[in-house]
Structures are given as C-alpha cells and as structure tokens.
Amino acid sequence: MEGREALTLGVNDFVLIPAAVDCIMMSLHPEAEEMPLSEPVRLPSGEFRLGDLAGPANVRNLIGHCEFASPDAALLVSLLPELVHVRGQSNLATLVALVGEEDRANKPGQGIVLAHLLEVMLIEALRSAAEFGASPGLLRGLADGRLAVAIRRMHEAPERAWSAAELAKEAALSRSAFFERFNREVGLAPMEYLLTWRMALAKRLLRNGYRVAEVAAQVGYQSASSFSVAFSQREGVPPARYAREVAEGISL
Numbered sequence: 001m002e003g004r005e006a007l008t009l010g011v012n013d014f015v016l017i018p019a020a021v022d023c024i025m026m027s028l029h030p031e032a033e034e035m036p037l038s039e040p041v042r043l044p045s046g047e048f049r050l051g052d053l054a055g056p057a058n059v060r061n062l063i064g065h066c067e068f069a070s071p072d073a074a075l076l077v078s079l080l081p082e083l084v085h086v087r088g089q090s091n092l093a094t095l096v097a098l099v100g101e102e103d104r105a106n107k108p109g110q111g112i113v114l115a116h117l118l119e120v121m122l123i124e125a126l127r128s129a130a131e132f133g134a135s136p137g138l139l140r141g142l143a144d145g146r147l148a149v150a151i152r153r154m155h156e157a158p159e160r161a162w163s164a165a166e167l168a169k170e171a172a173l174s175r176s177a178f179f180e181r182f183n184r185e186v187g188l189a190p191m192e193y194l195l196t197w198r199m200a201l202a203k204r205l206l207r208n209g210y211r212v213a214e215v216a217a218q219v220g221y222q223s224a225s226s227f228s229v230a231f232s233q234r235e236g237v238p239p240a241r242y243a244r245e246v247a248e249g250i251s252l
Contacts, residue, residue, distance in 0.1 A: 007085060012093040016084035016125045027059075045104065062096055066122060080137055086128045095121040141186040146171040150178070150190070158198050159220050164190055199234045202227070206243040215239065 001007070002022045009015065017023070040048040049057070086092055099117050102110060126139055141147045150171040154162065167190050168178035182190045198219040205215045216227035231239045 001083065004083070007083075010087065012088060012090075012096075014084075014086040014089065014092045014096065014125055014128075016086075016122070017082075018080040018084075019082070025061075062100055064099075064118065066118060080126070080139065084125050084128070086125055089124075089128055092121065092124055092128070095124060137187055141182070144181070144185050146173055147178075147182055147185055150182070151186075151193075154194050154197055158194070158201055159218050161220060162191075162194060167194075195230070195234070199231065202231060202239065203235070203242070206239055207246050209243075209247075212239050212243070 001017070006026075007015070008028070038050055040050055041053060042048050043053075051058075095117060099114065099121065102113050102117060107113075138151075141151050150167045153167065153170050164179060165175050168175045171178050173181065179190065182188075182193070186193060188196070202215050202219045205218060206212075210218075212228065213224040216222075216224045219227070221227035221230065228238050228240070231242070235242060237245070
C-alpha cells in the first residue's frame with residue numbers, strides 16, 4: 001500500500017482497507033517474476049485469472065468492496081483504522097468460504113444471502129481489529145466499556161446540550177481522565193467527536209428535505225442562526241445553500 005511497509009499475507013488472512021488507496025500485490029517467490037504481465041481474464045465461472053489460464057491456480061484471492069449507504073461515509077471511514085489485517089481467524093475463514101460457495105451456487109435469493117454474509121464478515125473483521133490493537137478510532141472507543149457508554153449517549157441524544165463533564169459522568173470517569181482516555185482511544189477530543197457526529201446527522205437531515213430550523217433543533221442548537229454559523233465553519237457553506245445544492249444535484 002502507498003505510504004506503508006509491505007504486508008506479507010498468508011493462507012486465510014483477511015485484509016480490510018476502509019479508504020481507497022493504491023496498492024500492489026507481489027509474490028515472494030522469485031519464479032513469479034518471470035511471468036509475463038497480462039490483463040485479468042474473466043472465466044465462465046465468474047473468476048478472473050492472471051497468467052496461465054489452463055494451469056492450476058497458485059494463489060486464490062477473494063476480493064470485494066462495500067459501500068456505506070450514508071452520504072457521510074467519510075465520517076465513518078475517518079474513524080476506522082487505515083488497515084485491518086486479521087491472521088488465522090477460523091470464523092473469518094469460514095465466512096469467506098461461505099461467501100465463495102454462495103456466489104458460485106447461483107440460487108434464488110443469492111443477493112440477499114450474500115449481502116448478509118458480507119455484513120457479518122465486515123462486523124467480524126472490525127471486532128477482530130478492536131481486539132488486536134487497532135489504531136485510534138471509533139472501534140477502540142467502542143471496545144472501551146466506559147467510553148462506549150459516552151459514545152452511545154452522544155449517538156442516541158445528539159440534541160442534548162452535552163458538556164464534557166456530563167459525558168465524563170456517563171463514563172464514570174473524572175473529567176480529566178475521560179478527556180485523556182477519549183483522546184487516546186478515539187483520536188479526537190470528546191466535544192470534537194460530538195460536533196463531527198452532529199454535523200454528519202445535520203447533512204443527512206438537510207439531504208432529506210428538513211428545514212434549517214428543524215435540523216438545528218435535532219442536533220443540539222437552540223437557534224437556526226447558531227447552527228448555521230457552526231455548519232458554515234465546519235462544511236464551508238451555509239446549511240441552506242448546502243440543501244439547495246444537494247437538491248439541484250451539485251456534487252458536495
């Protein structure tokens with residue numbers, strides 16, 4: 001991956017890269033370097049092959065992608081680790097095998113089954129990342145029992161006039177301990193995370209046609225004007241203009 005040290009993959013390894021980046025796959029075996037470059041060829045089975053189409057496969061990779069339905073996917077991606085690499089987890093290997101079998105089976109309801117399998121696979125990968133020392137982000141925050149309470153409260157009641165002291169109380173920590181722990185695990189100050197969450201919700205509501213005053217009330221602002229100032233500072237455009245440009249189909 002661009003900007004990172006080389007990562008060696010083994011049998012049944014699972015890699016999740018939340019943000020699109022350039023990456024190169026290379027073999028550790030010298031003889032692989034002698035293989036002429038070729039374009040992937042799609043086989044009738046749906047698989048893509050590189051190299052000798054008639055010979056046995058030396059390596060099989062199952063590659064896919066997922067998309068967040070939210071227009072504020074950037075918020076979720078920014079709070080995930082840059083890379084999740086899970087080694088030797090039998091549950092993930094089983095899920096990957098099930099996805100492959102379902103894809104090849106071509107049975108009725110395949111799309112629904114695959115969607116659910118992929119959701120479970122993603123959740124399992126993120127769980128593993130939290131268990132095995134992921135970089136600071138939402139996963140580590142939710143993996144911390146006390147911080148998770150405060151994060152859930154922010155998510156459940158963004159309209160509430162939260163203070164750092166109140167959030168610390170929810171987490172059963174002193175204000176200083178909560179602030180330090182939240183920064184360390186999530187990578188953002190508590191109130192900065194709350195603001196980020198509120199603005200993400202505000203953008204979704206504006207996209208769905210809510211008036212600015214209604215949005216302001218739902219994300220914790222006592223007036224439309226104070227919300228407009230905060231939104232403009234954060235997003236670079238006033239909320240009314242944001243909503244208008246979304247309605248007109250202008251990319252934001």
